[in-house]
Amino acid sequence: MSAAPQCPLVVGQATLFAAGELGVVARARFAAHLRGCEDCAAAVDELAAARAVLQSLPGPRLSAAARDRLSAAARRLSVEDSARRPTAPPRWRLAALGATLAAAVVTGVMFQPPSPLPVASWPGPRAETTPAPDVLAWDPPSGDLDQVAAAIRDLGRPRLASSARFAPSFSTRDRALVEIRQRIERIRPRIEGLETEPL
Amino acid sequence: MTTRDQSLVRRIRRGDAEAFDELVDRYQSPLLGYVTGMCGDPAAAEDIVQDLFLRLLHGLPGYRERGRLKSYLFTLARNATLDLLRRKPHLSLDGRSAEAGVGERLRRAEPVAGDDPQRAAELAEDRRRLAAALARLSETQREVILMHHFGGLTFANISKLTGVPLGTALARSHYGLRKLRGLLARSKTVET
Numbered sequence: 001m002s003a004a005p006q007c008p009l010v011v012g013q014a015t016l017f018a019a020g021e022l023g024v025v026a027r028a029r030f031a032a033h034l035r036g037c038e039d040c041a042a043a044v045d046e047l048a049a050a051r052a053v054l055q056s057l058p059g060p061r062l063s064a065a066a067r068d069r070l071s072a073a074a075r076r077l078s079v080e081d082s083a084r085r086p087t088a089p090p091r092w093r094l095a096a097l098g099a100t101l102a103a104a105v106v107t108g109v110m111f112q113p114p115s116p117l118p119v120a121s122w123p124g125p126r127a128e129t130t131p132a133p134d135v136l137a138w139d140p141p142s143g144d145l146d147q148v149a150a151a152i153r154d155l156g157r158p159r160l161a162s163s164a165r166f167a168p169s170f171s172t173r174d175r176a177l178v179e180i181r182q183r184i185e186r187i188r189p190r191i192e193g194l195e196t197e198p199l
Numbered sequence: 200m201t202t203r204d205q206s207l208v209r210r211i212r213r214g215d216a217e218a219f220d221e222l223v224d225r226y227q228s229p230l231l232g233y234v235t236g237m238c239g240d241p242a243a244a245e246d247i248v249q250d251l252f253l254r255l256l257h258g259l260p261g262y263r264e265r266g267r268l269k270s271y272l273f274t275l276a277r278n279a280t281l282d283l284l285r286r287k288p289h290l291s292l293d294g295r296s297a298e299a300g301v302g303e304r305l306r307r308a309e310p311v312a313g314d315d316p317q318r319a320a321e322l323a324e325d326r327r328r329l330a331a332a333l334a335r336l337s338e339t340q341r342e343v344i345l346m347h348h349f350g351g352l353t354f355a356n357i358s359k360l361t362g363v364p365l366g367t368a369l370a371r372s373h374y375g376l377r378k379l380r381g382l383l384a385r386s387k388t389v390e391t
Binding site for chain 1: 214
């Protein structure tokens with residue numbers, strides 16, 4: 001080892017320079033400095049030689065047994081994961097489901113009964129597709145029954161039944177309920193207005 | 200995280216076991232070089248690195264892709280190594296002389312150089328000499344040198360990982376390397 005160097009750049013800049021971790025500008029500046037500084041030039045040479053010794057040796061590797069254990073663990077976990085992961089439905093099934101839902105919606109909108117529907121004949125939601133209580137809690141007001149019936153007709157009566165029949169999943173049913181609820185909200189002013197009108 | 204690491208992590212998350220093998224290939228040498236150099240016991244180092252990879256494998260679903268994977272792995276390796284050295288202080292290289300069997304223990308970790316026995320013997324000798332020289336550095340100097348040379352970590356990363364200012368990390372590397380080179384030169388002179 002040489003005597004203690006005097007240049008203040010020897011420790012930081014020389015180490016970063018030898019390691020190739022200086023930016024472009026700093027590197028060019030230090031390279032210019034090296035041409036006139038023996039301390040730094042000697043330090044860079046020494047560090048480069050030490051690095052060369054370290055890099056000449058190949059790094060150690062795990063034993064074959066350890067590699068096998070790791071590999072087996074990864075494969076075991078992979079199998080467990082695939083068993084846990086729900087299988088995604090094939091695309092054709094999704095497409096068919098989408099088409100069915102679309103058809104159900106169109107059917108509900110286009111094929112409405114031509115005559116006013118008596119309130120008493122409305123079968124109500126099917127038992128197995130009982131919607132959320134706040135939807136059913138709405139009590140149709142008494143008043144002009146024809147107008148109430150017309151309002152309910154606007155609701156798109158067959159929607160829930162057909163949607164639920166073709167696509168009995170909860171999410172589909174919930175979507176249908178949300179739609180019905182939105183329609184109820186839309187006609188609510190008309191129904192509430194009936195109560196104030198003289199019969 | 201590098202693009203390569205990101206890709207490997209995503210494949211492992213999807214259950215691709217071969218991606219995990221690739222990740223082990225990529226990081227086994229840096230990690231094993233660092234841990235072996237720090238604790239001086241190849242068997243204990245292999246246990247630590249193996250356990251580290253298993254923890255990574257099982258922890259990947261919750262792993263957030265922030266920062267470099269290599270830094271994350273070195274943080275785990277460093278914590279595990281320091282923990283081992285606290286539990287088994289006799290493994291620490293500090294306070295031992297290089298001639299007191301440290302090089303002997305490290306030598307067991309050396310790789311075999313293909314089918315060339317002469318080259319293998321040379322490598323073994325170089326590694327023994329290097330191990331003996333490394334063992335005579337302070338633990339802090341050795342840590343920075345191992346992380347930088349075996350791990351390929353930048354000094355900025357080493358500074359963050361070890362919690363010391365950048366200047367301190369640079370000084371440790373600088374003086375450690377100079378001392379290492381002096382020790383290696385002296386050991387060669389003595390043997391010839």
